[in-house]
Amino acid sequence: MMSGFRWLSCIFPKKLITDGAITHARTRVGLTVFKVIFQEFTDSFKTLKPDFHELITVIFDGTTCTMPDSKSNCEKFGKSKSGRGESAYPRLRMLTLLAASSRLILDVAYGSSQGKGSGERSLLKEILTTINQKKLLFLLDAGLYSFLTIWTIKIKQGNFIIKVGKNLKLSAISNGRLADGSYLAEIKGKIPDIKNSTVQRKKWKKETLIVRVIEYQIPGFRPCRLITSILDPKISALELIMHYHRRWDVEISFDEIKTHQCATLKGQMPTIFRSKKSELVEQELYGMLIAYNLVSNRSRGIGRFRQNAFQQLKEFSR
DSSP, rough: OOOTTTTTTTOTTTTTTTTHHHHHHHHHHHHHHHHHHHHHHHHGGGGGGOBBTEEEEEEEEEEEEEEEOHHHHHHHHHHETTEEEEEEOOOOEEEEEEETTTTTEEEEEESSSSSSTHHHHEEEHHHHTTTTOEEEEEEEEEGGGOOOHHHHHHHTOOOOOEEEOSSSSSSEEEEEOOSSSSSSEEEEEEEOOOTOOOOSOOOOEEEEEEEEEEEETTTTTTOOEEEEEEOOOTTOOHHHHHGGGGHHHHHHHHIIIIIIEEEEEOOOSSSSOOOSSSSHHHHHHHHHHHHHHHHHTEEEEOHHHHHHHHHHHHHHHH
């Protein structure tokens, strides 16, 4: 914070705190305390109020963040590669779970931007397996679709609305056409067979889900197809379409973090993160999300959060 205020030379000395002193202090604090403070915000997960037919809407989406081109960052996160070469800076890939009603970031998973297990689906699995809250409505983009994902959501007594591509085969159910134009269909896929799997070999079994299919087209755009676990005909297809487009709220949050929160005085910044050590990049990530939640959570019990957070800091300092 003090380093960021150096441009206020009329108030603070230009060399109030050196970069080396800040780095040593951050190293002493470590990563755990930032994780604990961030997890304090996840308590709001239990107090979120339903915002769509007794369901709590949450949004999954991912993004990438750049960092200084140092040896430590390259070894930990790597650079994105393409047909034209590799990216100029190392990249961290993160996936967030956002509460649609309050735009509060509830959870995050992150990792390298390349290699096996670095995709957004793998990160989504990390978060999804830890969720125990019921009556959640997940909004997901087409890139996050997998049968295992929607099956896991149903097993956890949640619901979903997800955009799917043309290549997904859906078997329409006879007499499954609803009055609003949507229809019921069967979707088949495979899930892990835990009982028959071994350490050496993982076995799969076939399962079937009944979903509601909604096809629509906004003038001037390509046709879209949504599938949802909400089968109640009292909730119209138009209402589901309108609600699905709230998924773009997560893009607004990414813009607020990367463009506005991380920008310098001139509105420009070479990279999102500033740390040259990979462990400090992780610390900076949690610090960035904590600051965002503090700003966006103005009216949701900040005083109670501050008291709990400072208490955690005192315990760690001991």
